[in-house]
Amino acid sequence: MTLLIDLLAATLRNATPLVYGTVGETYAERGGVLNLGIEGTMYAGAFVGFAAALATGSPLLGLVAAVGVGLLSGAVMALLTVTFGANQHVSGIGLTIGLIGASEFANRLIFRGGELQRIEPMPLINPLPDVGPVSAVFSQYGLTWVAFLLVVPLAWWVLQRSSFGLEIRAVGENPEAADAAGVSVPRTRYLALMIGGALMAVGGAFFTLALLGSFTLDIIAGRGWVCIALVIFGRWRIGRGVVGALLFSLIYSLQFRLQILPGFGDLPFELLLALPYLVVIGALALSGRNVAYPGAYLKPYRRS
Amino acid sequence: MRLSSISTRYPVSPWSTPALVLFAIAITFVITAGPILLAGANPIAAYAEFVVIPLTSQFTLLEVLVSATPILFTGAAVAIAFRAGYWNIGAEGQLLLGAIAAAGVGTTVGDLPGIVALPAMLLGGAIAGAAWALLPALLRVRFGIDEVVTTLLLNPVALLLVNGLLHxxxxxxxxxFPESPRIAASAEFPALIDRSRLHLGFVIALVVIATAWYVIARTPAGLRLRAAGLSPHGARFAGINVSRTLIVAALASGAIAGLAGVSEVAGIQHRLTSGLSPGYGYTGIVVATLGTLTMGGVVLAALFLGDLTVGASTAARSLGIPSQLGAVVQGVLLLTVVALLTLRRGNSSRPVDAGPPAGESAEHEPAPTEGAVT
Structure with missing residues (x-):
């Protein structure tokens, strides 16, 4: 029972960065831009958030700094792919290489490879402390509550119900029609990429500001790529993407706990961790020609 | 507007490709002067350290070639696929599969002589890399499923496979330790020069690239590959089997990326380790783009990045600039090259800069006018 409660709590906790990343990537892709800069943006969010929190003594200011670097990263991606019309995947890979390099460069420069610096991480918040042993599930970081109770519903509402969301979907689905209807394609794509970038960076900052309280190299460890997979798993829908993030996090948290149990240590857990990627590729294969990519996926838009 | 659309009819750009790449390098150096100043160093002195100093002693010169070896392979692998209009982002995973195969063969050949062991490893690595590239290629030609994401997602899977084997x-x-047993002595690539790390892999990389150049430039298969990349519809109209061409390009790309893994295992590590590749597959994308998808360009770009890598580590010691600046330069360089090539697109004839069609049905958008870009 305690194991189960612990597992559920860990699932919500570990899903948090994936939720931010997946929602952020969904915005970018629904706007018509595949942002492979996500891995680097999460990495830069983690580092910049941490460095700012350490310098100011405030994790909240760290979060603000992470949002800033995320907006900047989204704007650079937009400059390349929207203004210049450059190849999206090459731009995204370049952004990831550059941002990871810049973060590690700054990390080395500021901390000189000395002993590990720590900050006081954000506190756990438990709104339901008195519901028996189950209440441990609700002992979560503020960013986790914000993710599930604020960001996900709001992001869904904006994308599916607001006129701005309609504009994002329009420029991602049929930019010619959106343009003809008076929607500025570049402006909308810039906003989608910048909002998406900010969310990705917050997802990265969750590691340093809440979960770990410190910055270590390779801190994102491919979770940006997991988000790329989850967006497709969710077929570019926010709700389904979040379900995917929870499923992945459940498997991840479960294998982590099984590994330390006697008798389970020799199981090939790497196979479990590879599951989400394989499931996504398998799902793509099974859907065959019916995969509903956003209409303008990977295509720059030019008025002719 | 009318004027600008007329101007794009001129077939020759004022910017030749080498000039454009040199311009991109110059812009990159201007941008990365910021971090160098932050590190308290003089940018001019730093660039001299990065680019020139590694070329001044025999030891560092050989290290430049050692650093260039894996990215010669991955750069060529990426360039071949991109030339065909097949966006293989999975060279990293294909490299790791090649490394697994090399370690598998290398630890089992035992007392077999090198003349048997080395070809067996190379063959095994090439097959493993190609096999890892097969599924995304099939999905692309059968169902029109975009290969960017599928090839990318197989990279972490390959890394998990390596870690699974090592644990x-x-x-x-x-x-x-989580590393494989050492491969047999006969399976190690011999050093080309005594007491240096430069190994047979460098020569193999050059042979592979020369072969790729010949095939692409001089054979019917190469013509089909180029045609498929320039215009899939035109190629199909001309009777070329584009699907088959894409699969062949994807498999060749995967095989060559696999050889990069063989080369690192047999030439440097002598065993399988999880830190075998610090992202050589992704650097391959930088090399291929910087080399404008030509084999000669790939050689120059790989040597240049190898030079920068060695320079970055010596500059870390002599000037106190963190060596991670090398990665920053790579990222910025990739972005400036791809941006400049796109801006010149009206006159470009290669698919370096155009977004790929997500499926077979999607049309290649005509190039925009220069005027519209600014």
């Missing part, structure tokens, strides 16, 4: 069946029984 499980292949864990070194002697040290207990």
């Amino acid at each position: 499980g069946p292949w864990r070194d029984p002697v040290t207990g």
Whole structure:
């Protein structure tokens, strides 16, 4: 029972960065831009958030700094792919290489490879402390509550119900029609990429500001790529993407706990961790020609 | 507007490709002067350290070639696929599969002589890399499923496979570390020069690239590949089997990326380790783009990045600039090259800069006018 409660709590906790990343990537892709800069943006969010929190003594200011670097990263991606019309995947890979390099460069420069610096991480918040042993599930970081109770519903509402969301979907689905209807394609794509970038960076900052309280190299460890997979798993829908993030996090948290149990240590857990990627590729294969990519996926838009 | 659309009819750009790449390098150096100043160093002195100093002693010169070796392979692998209009982002995973195969063969050949062991490893690595590239290619030509994401997602899977092997069946029984046992002595690539790390892999990379150049430039298969990349519809109209061409390009790309893994295992590490590749597959994208998808360009770009890598590590010691600046330069360089090539697109004839069609049905958008870009 305690194991189960612990597992559920860990699932919500570990899903948090994936939720931010997946929602952020969904915005970018629904706007018509595949942002492979996500891995680097999460990495830069983690580092910049941490460095700012350490310098100011405030994790909240760290979060603000992470949002800033995320907006900047989204704007650079937009400059390349929207203004210049450059190849999206090459731009995204370049952004990831550059941002990871810049973060590690700054990390080395500021901390000189000395002993590990720590900050006081954000506190756990438990709104339901008195519901028996189950209440441990609700002992979560503020960013986790914000993710599930604020960001996900709001992001869904904006994308599916607001006129701005309609504009994002329009420029991602049929930019010619959106343009003809008076929607500025570049402006909308810039906003989608910048909002998406900010969310990705917050997802990265969750590691340093809440979960770990410190910055270590390779801190994102491919979770940006997991988000790329989850967006497709969710077929570019926010709700389904979040379900995917929870499923992945459940498997991840479960294998982590099984590994330390006697008798389970020799199981090939790497196979479990590879599951989400394989499931996504398998799902793509099974859907065959019916995969509903956003209409303008990977295509720059030019008025002719 | 009318004027600008007329101007794009001129077939020759004022910017030749080498000039454009040099311009991109110059812009990159201007941008990365910021971090160098932050590190308290003089940018001019730093660039001299990065680019020139490694070329001034025999030891560092050989190290430049050692650093260039894996990215010669991955750069060529990426360039071949991109030339065909097949966006293989999975060279990293294909490299790791090649490394697994090399370690598998290398630890089992035992007392077989090198003349048997080395070809067996190369063949195994090439097959493993190609096999890892097969599924995304099939999905692309059969169902029109975009290969960017599928090739990308197989990279972490390959890394998990390596880690699974190293934490499980292949864990070194002697040290207990998560690394495979050492490969047989006969399976190690011989050093080209005494007491240097430069190994046979460098020569193999050059042979592979020369072969790729010949095939692409001089054979019917190469013509089909170029045609498929320039215009899939035109190629199909001309009777070329584009699907088959894409699969062949994807498999060749995967095989060559696999050889990069063989080269690192047999030439440097002599065993399988999880830190075998610090992203050589992704650097391959930088090399291929910087080399404008030509084999000669790939050689120059790989040597240049190898030079920068060695320079970055010596500059770390002599000027106190963190060596991670090398990665920053790579990222910025990739972005400036791709941006400049796109801006020149009206006159470009290669698909370096155009977004790929997500499926077979999608049309290649005509190039925009220069005027519209600014």
